Each structure stands twice: as C-alpha cells, then as structure tokens.
Amino acid sequence: MKYIGFLFIVLTGLAACTPTVQVAAPKEPITINLNVKIEHEIYVKVDKALDNVISESSDLF
Known part of the structure; x- marks a missing residue:
C-alpha cells in the first residue's frame, strides 16, 4: 500500500510537469520591408x- 501512494504522487507530479503548446495570433500585424532595386x-x-528583309519590306509590321 505504501508503494501505491508513492506511485500516485509521482504520477500526478509528472502529469503536472507536461509541457503545453499554445498557438496564438500575434497582436500586431507582421510587416515585411523590402527595399529591392530591380534593373534589367x-x-x-x-x-x-x-535586318535587310525588315528594312526592305517595312510594311510587314
């Protein structure tokens, strides 16, 4: 009987220490600043x- 009480105390102690994961939306919006310069x-x-064909018959385009 002593072991059952000790085992109960140990198991409840271990159950109290289990980590919890919480997923929550941030309070402020996420901002992404992109300073990108694109040159091509x-x-x-x-x-x-x-080039000669195009210049001779310019009425193609």
Whole structure:
C-alpha cells in the first residue's frame, strides 16, 4: 500500500510537469520591408539578313 501512494504522487507530479503548446495570433500585424532595386537590360541581336528583309519590306509590321 505504501508503494501505491508513492506511485500516485509521482504520477500526478509528472502529469503536472507536461509541457503545453499554445498557438496564438500575434497582436500586431507582421510587416515585411523590402527595399529591392530591380534593373534589367534586354539586348536584341538581329541577323543582318533579317535586318535587310525588315528594312526592305517595312510594311510587314
């Protein structure tokens, strides 16, 4: 009988120490500041023969 009481005390002590996980929404909104500078350059190389066709018949476009 002594062991049952001791076991009961130990088990309730262990049950009281179990960690809890809480998920809650933040009180303030999340802000993300992005200071991004995007630069791009597009290079178009046209073949000389294609350039001649376009310049000769300019009514294509």
